[in-house]
Amino acid sequence: MDLIELASVNFIYPDGTRALTDINISIKAGEKVAVLGANGAGKSTLFQLFNGLLQSTRGTVSVKGRVVEKAYLKEVRRMIGMVFQDPDDQLFSSTVQQEIAYGLINLGLEGGRMEQAASWALQVAGLAGYENKSPFNLSGGEKKRLALASVLAMQPEVLVLDEPTSSLDPVGAAKIIELLNGINGELGITLVFATHDVDVVPLMADRVYVMDKGEIKLSGPTDEVFARKDLIRSHNLRLPRVAHLAELLERDGQFRLPSFPLTIGQAKKAILEHIAENKAGAKNKAGME
Ligand SMILES: Nc1ncnc2c1ncn2[C@@H]1O[C@H](COP(=O)(O)OP(=O)(O)O)[C@@H](O)[C@H]1O
Ligand SMILES: [Mg+2]
Known part of the structure; x- marks a missing residue:
């Protein structure tokens, strides 16, 4: 059974803007999936449909085989943790500790169990020791990681992240990806x-x-x-x-590399293979002469 499934989903904003047309998506447990598109493509709208923040105009959104409707919302929001693009939209407490505690208390966790969950999430997000700081005094990268930690603390099955690396410096982006x-x-x-950042996609996504x-114009393994270079470019994107x-x-x-690299790591491997093949080729040639 798919974790999240969208079948022929359409969404039109109250002002008449058609933001989504016939979207079909299925996400399985354990996957890492990127939704890649230029600004205005409809990514943020799509994500708000995943956990019922917006309701489709037509078509169905299902989570674990059950259609998302009012009576199912609480459970869906427990399973799907949503991290917004701008942490300032998400953070509102006066300390990091309170920020993490808020969602946990809402879930009914108290005392030691609450503290344990909070310190685990801060640890994972690399924010241990920040408990008493104000979220508003954190750097951009730290804010993003706090927003992530506050969602992670509730142990969702799925994390849905809108532009997790946008507006971060290179170190901040690398940290979030790792x-x-x-x-x-x-x-x-x-x-x-x-994301609209094509360089980030091969570092994280399987699909x-x-x-x-x-509209969804293309989908498949990263x-x-x-490899569909022209199609990628025709949708206002570029190659990594x-x-x-x-x-x-x-x-x-x-020269032609033995495989088409998408990341620095893949390029290094392909170049080294290319060099090794050339050396072997030169040796064979010399042996024949
Ligand atoms: N609240 C809204 N009311 C009307 N139109 C909106 C609203 N939010 C977004 N849109 C429009 O919906 C389309 C998709 O936007 P969005 O989902 O934010 O795209 P993306 O996240 O890919 O940049 C755009 O044309 C945008 O102008
Ligand atoms: Mg967006």
Whole structure:
């Protein structure tokens, strides 16, 4: 059974803006899924449908096989933890500790159990020792990690993150990516994230949905999606930087790597393989002469 399933979902805002058209999505437990699209593609709208913050105009949103409606909302929001794009929309307490405690108290946790859950989440998010600080005095990256920790503390099955790396500096972005990969790998929590940053996608996602103008235009495993270079570009996106470099080297006849790299790590491996193949080729040639 799919964890989250959207069937022919349409959404029109009260002012008549058509934000989503015939969206079909299915997310399985344990996956890391990216929703990639330029600004205005409909990603944030889509995410608000996952846990019933918005209701579809047409079509159904199901969580664990049951259609999301009023009587199911509490349970759905327990299962699906939502991390908003701007932590200032999420954070409101006067200390980090209170921020984390708020959701836990709402869940009915008290005393030692509440404190244990709070300190675990702060530890995971790399914020242990920040308990008495004001959320508003944290750096952008720390704020994002606090917003994440406050959701994580409630131990959701799925984390839905809207632009988790946007407006972060390179170190802050790298930290969040590492943290989220760890949360998925070690805790088994399913990740669904929206981004317009193509370089982030291959660092985190197993699978990608590409959105444009409220529609899903392309979906599949990350490497297969980025192999559709022209299609990616036609939806106001680009290839990851390293992939673009590999494409240019091949186009200009310099060399063709044994595999098409999407990340620095993949590029390094492909270049080393290419060098090894050339050396072996040169040796064979010399042996024949
Ligand atoms: N509250 C709203 N009322 C009317 N239109 C909206 C509202 N929020 C977003 N939209 C429109 O819906 C479309 C999708 O927006 P959004 O979901 O925010 O895209 P993304 O997150 O991919 O940038 C855009 O055309 C946007 O202008
Ligand atoms: Mg958005």
